Amino acid sequence: AQSVTQLGSHVSVSEGALVLLRCNYSSSVPPYLFWYVQYPNQGLQLLLKYTSAATLVKGINGFEAEFKKSETSFHLTKPSAHMSDAAEYFCAVASGSARQLTFGSGTQLTVLP
């Protein structure tokens, strides 16, 4: 069984501030981990993924995430928030055949001017 917990359904940061979105996972086998972003009225778009290579993963738009097995975490960060980063972010885990993603409940990021 696999699951994902995203801590904080809403996160607000000021423009230029650090973005930190938290994700913890549960998986009985080594997982693949993903962050997806969803802009209003759009489908989900892959931001970055961890597939057992480097533990620090860089994605699009300046985001990165670090896989920490000891903490079962895959938190998403960005050093400096931009207004265009305002969106909903979903962490997801896949294990076994890696073809079925289980999504977290999402974190809505608001960027304040």
Place this chain on the structure above:
Amino acid sequence: EAGVVQSPRYKIIEKKQPVAFWCNPISGHNTLYWYRQNLGQGPELLIRYENEEAVDDSQLPKDRFSAERLKGVDSTLKIQPAELGDSAVYLCASSLTNTNTGELFFGEGSRLTVL
């Protein structure tokens, strides 16, 4: 390259009415998924196809939901009759077969409102 195309984008119906959603995946993607996303929640898998075969439909409410993927390309998802609790966004996604990266490409979704 065209992305995953879904229609309609929005649909409002009264309860007990039927509704159907259509999805055209990315060319060459043999795996197709239907997800349901309730307000404030993450997507939940309804059904996954490998070509024409439904290989995982354990979460599909089969008493009122049905899906098909004829010829292994386009797919339709039908609800009959719709209930108030079916109001959600229905997302279609596709991926390459035999990929172990789990990267899915999503359409913009079909937002269903049941009155």
